[in-house]
Amino acid sequence: MIAVVGLGFVGLTTALGFCEKGNQVFGYDINSEKAALISNKKLPFFEDGLQEVLEKHLGNNFKLASSIENAVKDAQVIILCVGTPSDANGKADLKYIKSAIDKILSTIDKKDKKILITKSTIPPSTTAKEIIPYIEKKGFKAGKDIFVANNPEFLREGHAWDDFINPDRIVIGTDDEYTKSIMTEIYKNFNVPIHFVSLNTGEFIKYLSNTFLATLISYSNEMSIIADHIGGIDVKSAFKIFHEDKRWYGNPANMQTYAYPGCGFGGYCLPKDTQAIVAKAEEYGYDSKILKNVLKVNSEIKPHWISKISADINKTDAITVLGLSFKPESDDVRQTPAYEIINLLLKSGFKNIIAYDPLANELFDKIYNLPIKYANTLEDAIKVSDTIVIATGWKEFIKNKNLFKNKNVYDLRYIL
Numbered sequence: 001m002i003a004v005v006g007l008g009f010v011g012l013t014t015a016l017g018f019c020e021k022g023n024q025v026f027g028y029d030i031n032s033e034k035a036a037l038i039s040n041k042k043l044p045f046f047e048d049g050l051q052e053v054l055e056k057h058l059g060n061n062f063k064l065a066s067s068i069e070n071a072v073k074d075a076q077v078i079i080l081c082v083g084t085p086s087d088a089n090g091k092a093d094l095k096y097i098k099s100a101i102d103k104i105l106s107t108i109d110k111k112d113k114k115i116l117i118t119k120s121t122i123p124p125s126t127t128a129k130e131i132i133p134y135i136e137k138k139g140f141k142a143g144k145d146i147f148v149a150n151n152p153e154f155l156r157e158g159h160a161w162d163d164f165i166n167p168d169r170i171v172i173g174t175d176d177e178y179t180k181s182i183m184t185e186i187y188k189n190f191n192v193p194i195h196f197v198s199l200n201t202g203e204f205i206k207y208l209s210n211t212f213l214a215t216l217i218s219y220s221n222e223m224s225i226i227a228d229h230i231g232g233i234d235v236k237s238a239f240k241i242f243h244e245d246k247r248w249y250g251n252p253a254n255m256q257t258y259a260y261p262g263c264g265f266g267g268y269c270l271p272k273d274t275q276a277i278v279a280k281a282e283e284y285g286y287d288s289k290i291l292k293n294v295l296k297v298n299s300e301i302k303p304h305w306i307s308k309i310s311a312d313i314n315k316t317d318a319i320t321v322l323g324l325s326f327k328p329e330s331d332d333v334r335q336t337p338a339y340e341i342i343n344l345l346l347k348s349g350f351k352n353i354i355a356y357d358p359l360a361n362e363l364f365d366k367i368y369n370l371p372i373k374y375a376n377t378l379e380d381a382i383k384v385s386d387t388i389v390i391a392t393g394w395k396e397f398i399k400n401k402n403l404f405k406n407k408n409v410y411d412l413r414y415i416l
């Protein structure tokens, strides 16, 4: 039995979605007008496909509760779908979450060991640092009297029903096995991967998604502003043709490799071309915001890694840097991030650096002439140090994962 608290776009869709998948769901919304509409089988908002399922399930699998107490008393899983608007400082305002929790805790029994899931969008660390302490202050021990987890929702308004019923993946932020087993049960008919991750990771994944989309939109808008400043550019056709790039559509070179963290972009094109369009926009009177910061973040990511390494490793220790070309399966070392990484390591006092690249050792040495040693094979490179820094994501490194056992690896490309 599931209780859904808050029956807005997300809550009503969630409630009816779980009914459709064969669960019994109690729904409750504090807004009596909204509740009255729903009880009359009327949607409080437009969402394609939802009317039919409301009519189908209301009074059957879906019961509208007149109070939060009635909604949660028989439910094993309570799903919070209340709003999380911005407060005056731009932070996520948790007032609706906290007030729903107050009511829930005043009605449930510790021995029922209910699972409280936040489906509302909450910033990373909120469950661990705000929700759990808030609940514990009220006398419930998390992981014993109540189980607290998050389960971000990725539906798009306008496609809410289809997105909920046919999701790409399900993410559950939880640290305990009991919650995992119950959530596996309630999501068992969805036939998609269920990812159990840490509390913070669950919350983070939702923000990865939304901030990425927001960035793409502002990026596109900034490019349209630059185009207008330069003039003679048909923005609409330019974007249409841009979308024909096969990287949007999947293998062999899809967009995922770009929406991926690492130690920055390099090579012949991305750095110089981004710089050039920033300069051209300036020439035409527009001071770019996003593109300038794209370059700034690209330089900041390298010292960020070096400070992590410097904090852990003695300056006298040997460090092996794997990968010297700017990207795998290429020997191009122009503007390669590996140069900056090694240079920063040298500058911060590391003297014993051994480098290895499947193709680019000689070229890198010739062009940059750094005071480091080179290894001829991956095995030799790994053998000589306890600390390994992966600067380029070569397949050879992934294939030989076993060589990295018992090593302190800084995987700057997140490949292992």
Ligand SMILES: NC(=O)c1ccc[n+]([C@@H]2O[C@H](COP(=O)([O-])OP(=O)(O)OC[C@H]3O[C@@H](n4cnc5c(N)ncnc54)[C@H](O)[C@@H]3O)[C@@H](O)[C@H]2O)c1
Pocket (backbone or CB within 6 Å): 005, 006, 007, 008, 009, 010, 011, 028, 029, 030, 031, 034, 068, 081, 082, 083, 084, 096, 099, 100, 119, 120, 121, 122, 153, 154, 155, 156, 157
């Ligand atoms: N709308 C989307 O496309 C979308 C997608 C994914 C995630 N989210 C997130 O899901 C959450 C809900 O979004 P929404 O668009 O459904 O919001 P919404 O405003 O449509 O719905 C929230 C509902 O919660 C109710 N509510 C508030 N306090 C309550 C309480 N104490 N008890 C019972 N009901 C209460 C409100 O009356 C309202 O009907 C937000 O955190 C949002 O960021 C939204």
